[in-house]
Amino acid sequence: MPGSDDFELGRTAGGGGASSLREQEWPNPAAGAFDGVEPRPGSPKPDPILVATSVSRTFGGLRAVDVDHVEVQRGAITALIGPNGAGKTTFFNLLTGFDHPDTGTVTFDGQLASGRAPYELATKGMVRTFQLTKVLAKMSVLDNMMLAAQAQTGESMWKGLLRSWRGQERAVRTRALEVLDQFNMTHMQDEFAGALSGGQRKLLEMARSLMADPKLVMLDEPMAGVNPALTQSLLGHVKRLRAEGITVMFVEHDMDVVRDISDWVVVMAEGVVIAEGPPDSIGRNQAVIDAYLGSSSAALREGTDGD
């Protein structure tokens, strides 16, 4: 059925190469990066690309985020987990410039990031995707990709026109087609983004984020609502990003996904970072178990049963 994730699975976005992607083992340049890193909130990392210090955000009387210190290791995949309402999306917004902290600072690649606009951060190499995808339904897949390049660099159409728009457009188109090809979405380039399934839109959103040649990709629930086959494909793409040297931080509820792809896990509850550690042992952390008790803890327990 068109629009469903099961549609034409053999050639679905990410599906054409999905089986090969799944079988392909991407090297993990972050293997060993956390040896010797203490599994506790705020622990220093050998080479942090993103550092948040004393970052807080209050809505009315609610302190949604109150993070003392977090360091995100360069080149690794870091998962941000926690029960519903823990403050994960709010923290993501603060890290990526979509919201500004009441207190504290964020540095990205050694430069002050807090207070900067998302497009400024994108030009410096930090991009994000959203929990609900933001692709433009009435534009083609290719146009969505090309627009992302423009939006992410903050380049106005006028500036582009003044500076050899044609030449630039050609370069952007070439890059867009190259990224679509990596995601096995070339055959979808002329389709309306609105005609894609939810999972395919998630893939497109991830592909769009790569138009800015990022150093750090921030993904908010990239697998939510995606069928298992496409999830495997998305996971393969995330591992490929890491293999290419890109740092990934992502919010996720599914502990199987977290254990599959992350090198390090940061756990939030009630706005605070309550635990950090490697994915294999984080589910045994008492503070994490307590935070999930009474909330949707089933996934967490299931994900750790096999240990």
Ligand SMILES: Nc1ncnc2c1ncn2[C@@H]1O[C@H](COP(=O)(O)OP(=O)(O)OP(=O)(O)O)[C@@H](O)[C@H]1O
């Ligand atoms: N713009 C806002 N105005 C008021 N309260 C907000 C706002 N954004 C978030 N909150 C509140 O802040 C808290 C943290 O919300 P947030 O969306 O960051 O949680 P989350 O960890 O991403 O949850 P989920 O897993 O459900 O996506 C919640 O209590 C939420 O209701």
Ligand SMILES: [Mg+2]
């Ligand atoms: Mg959220």
